[in-house]
Amino acid sequence: MQEIDFYLVDAFSESSFGGNPAAVCPLDAWLPDETLLRMAQQHNQSETAFFVCTKGGIELRWFTTLTEVNLCGHATLAAAYVLFNELDYPDSRLHFDTASGRLTVSREGDWMTLDFPACPTQAQTPPPEMLTALGISHYVEARKGRAWVLVLESREQVEAINPDFSAMTPGEHKVAVTARAPAASAPMQADMEECSDSTVTNSVFTLSSATYWAKYWGISVEGVMGNAANTSGSIWRMA
Numbered sequence: 001m002q003e004i005d006f007y008l009v010d011a012f013s014e015s016s017f018g019g020n021p022a023a024v025c026p027l028d029a030w031l032p033d034e035t036l037l038r039m040a041q042q043h044n045q046s047e048t049a050f051f052v053c054t055k056g057g058i059e060l061r062w063f064t065t066l067t068e069v070n071l072c073g074h075a076t077l078a079a080a081y082v083l084f085n086e087l088d089y090p091d092s093r094l095h096f097d098t099a100s101g102r103l104t105v106s107r108e109g110d111w112m113t114l115d116f117p118a119c120p121t122q123a124q125t126p127p128p129e130m131l132t133a134l135g136i137s138h139y140v141e142a143r144k145g146r147a148w149v150l151v152l153e154s155r156e157q158v159e160a161i162n163p164d165f166s167a168m169t170p171g172e173h174k175v176a177v178t179a180r181a182p183a184a185s186a187p188m189q190a191d192m193e194e195c196s197d198s199t200v201t202n203s204v205f206t207l208s209s210a211t212y213w214a215k216y217w218g219i220s221v222e223g224v225m226g227n228a229a230n231t232s233g234s235i236w237r238m239a
Contacts (some may be wrong), residue, residue: 148175
């Protein structure tokens with residue numbers, strides 16, 4: 001029987017049992033996709049990161065319990081943590097080759113910085129079925145990129161949402177719900193996750209409260225998700 005080491009990392013957290021956990025599996029070579037999916041199902045986390053170190057770089061893939069996804073922020077951070085802290089990666093910067101292109105993670109002391117592509121969005125009218133499933137009757141702004149982003153008036157409104165998951169349409173109803181944080185709240189530092197392209201460059205933005213749902217991927221709810229931050233971050237940068 002083949003034995004494969006794996007790590008469970010609490011990303012975006014200073015303590016155990018916090019943040020957003022991800023499983024991380026270093027591999028010597030790629031296994032069949034069906035095997036990777038079954039491993040992710042057994043780990044039963046929102047995402048499992050698999051990586052293979054090759055002569056050309058580090059290849060990285062992410063699986064939920066239902067399917068492979070094309071981008072995941074917290075599982076990338078978790079994979080970088082394992083490489084830097086458990087596998088003694090020697091350099092201060094590493095590059096992952098992924099389905100979303102090359103992603104860079106830099107280390108400075110105990111801090112790691114993710115350089116991710118910002119996701120462009122366009123103002124659109126959200127489907128009524130999605131609003132009904134979320135229990136939202138009023139929103140400040142709605143935009144769509146890789147997923148929907150709904151801006152509400154307050155953090156309290158975001159925290160009060162109790163979605164009807166059975167009414168959400170797989171594939172279509174991937175949505176982040178966000179609101180501007182109060183002035184006294186600490187900003188989300190670029191040390192945690194940086195978006196950089198022509199729209200957002202090494203930005204430090206005041207995060208809002210944000211929550212993400214993606215039923216199609218087998219994710220009911222995530223409070224800290226890089227995929228959503230890449231989209232909502234560019235919105236707040238423009239605000």
